[in-house]
Amino acid sequence: MPLFLAMIAVVVALPMAAAALALAGFVGAASVSALAAALLLTMFGFGLHTTRRGKFLVWAEILDSLRLRGDERALDGGCGRGAVLTMVAERLPRGRAVGIDIWSKRDQSGNSAEAAEHNLAAEGVRERCELLTGEMRSMPFPDASFDLIVSSLGTKPGPPK
Numbered sequence: 201m202p203l204f205l206a207m208i209a210v211v212v213a214l215p216m217a218a219a220a221l222a223l224a225g226f227v228g229a230a231s232v233s234a235l236a237a238a239l240l241l242t243m244f245g246f247g248l249h250t251t252r253r254g255k256f257l258v259w260a261e262i263l264d265s266l267r268l269r270g271d272e273r274a275l276d277g278g279c280g281r282g283a284v285l286t287m288v289a290e291r292l293p294r295g296r297a298v299g300i301d302i303w304s305k306r307d308q309s310g311n312s313a314e315a316a317e318h319n320l321a322a323e324g325v326r327e328r329c330e331l332l333t334g335e336m337r338s339m340p341f342p343d344a345s346f347d348l349i350v351s352s353l354g355t356k357p358g359p360p361k
């Protein structure tokens with residue numbers, strides 16, 4: 201969240217700096233500031249689209265392409281607040297969707313089992329989901345426990361946290 205706020209501050213400050221520089225007669229510097237502002241704004245727009253809409257469109261396409269029967273058992277590694285877990289569970293009316301996470305608030309703002317639980321309930325899939333607190337690099341499941349495993353930005357290299 202602080203990074204997000206810092207980005208907004210820069211996106212707002214750069215056009216103001218460009219205007220001030222132009223008024224002061226520094227046309228070259230003003231152009232550079234304006235260009236940087238436009239680039240940042242574009243990146244910001246792409247980021248916003250990806251997290252708010254694009255990610256869901258891509259996951260819908262992936263999950264639909266699997267032609268699930270609807271009775272599978274699925275695992276979402278690093279489910280966070282449940283965005284993808286919900287979409288999986290929606291496609292498993294007779295199945296089970298398990299989400300495992302360490303609930304890192306650095307990786308996702310407002311991250312917690314309670315937030316995931318709230319979102320699953322709001323989407324009407326809570327009863328077919330299970331949430332586990334745990335490290336996905338040492339998962340407590342026997343082999344062949346799942347028909348499908350998904351993970352959206354679920355982990356990064358490095359030692360278990």
Ligand SMILES: C[S@@+](CC[C@H](N)C(=O)[O-])C[C@H]1O[C@@H](n2cnc3c(N)ncnc32)[C@H](O)[C@@H]1O
Binds near residue numbers: 279307308353
């Ligand atoms: C960027 S968030 C993505 C959350 C969710 N998959 C989504 O797409 O909205 C990454 C998630 O992975 C979890 N995570 C990171 N490393 C993990 C690990 N080693 N084991 C379990 N969960 C992990 C974080 O707690 C966080 O919820």
